[in-house]
Amino acid sequence: MEALARGLKNWADSRGGARAGRVVRFPRFKSRRRTAPSVRFTTGAIRVEPDRMHVVLPRLGRLKLHESARKLARRLDNGTARIMSATVRRGGGRWHVSFTVEVERAERAPARPRSVVGVDVGIKHLAVLSTGELVDNPRHLAAAHQRMRSLGRALSRKTGPDRRTGRRASKRWERAAARAGRAHARVAHLRRDGLHKLTTRLAREHATIVVEDLNVVGMLANRKLARCVADAGFAEIRRQLAYKTGWNGGRLLLADRWYPSSKTCSGCGTVKTKLALSEREYTCEACGLVIDRDRNASLNLAALAAEFDTVGSGPVAARGADQKTRVRGQVATKREPGTASAGQTGTVPPQGRTTNRVFAKAH
């Protein structure tokens, strides 16, 4: 109801010229059959029970959780978090409850205050680090992906709904659609979990993280599914790194999108004019270096950090993922090369209050 009021107001303001940006159309009808059921509570009793396995929501009462809410409960208990709202939503065959929480964060410093890491996000591996580490995709992801595809094919063989003729879906189709939806959600969850684990670890450990800027043009141009998935993952990795480096007192540097991280030799700096995607090994004609393609790219990215510190610009820019993230100023914090010592990475301004979402699964 509240959302409808907001939609109507946006539409009216847009018509009257009071609203900036793109023209807002009349609100669409939200069908109960087609949209995921969800409800948001902003007032009333919202709390986590002392056993951490139940939450209490207005009207719905006491709900049993599938996953413990202990992390949220701990913060609520010691007064570093305040629940702003709770949303209950159906998705992937389960009910989820998510809380929008205002969190007071302690000031932190990365475990290795002088450490720089270049991160090359790939397809075969989730990421290749300049430290030489290959970060694999989450376990079971390939199998889950396979299952998702085969259930999708099974679904296409059954009688689905047809909006043109008004035909309703068959019972078999509905069951198959539910199965496919659950498999799809599992793939998404595995992938998200893998990305979070990677970005949390990187932000806790390293003071400076260098990644490539997002190539939006390239993303739109390519139609290969695997590449699209990798790009989507990359955008998410960058977004997570931007706010997590902010939380941990580190910084994120973005290489210019035209910087040839793959084509440059990490040994001597020679830039190749051509490097096919199929060439997994980088061979330098100038100095004879033979190195894994992604490893080479990650080393080049890491080397950019030194360049940034001496010149203050060049092919890298320090910034957050977007305006909404409040890490912008913190990520842009500059240090003089060689003068930073442990503890001085705390050039980060005191952490304010940030709002983030905590997820918990309910039965």
Ligand SMILES: [Zn+2]
């Ligand atoms: Zn070379």
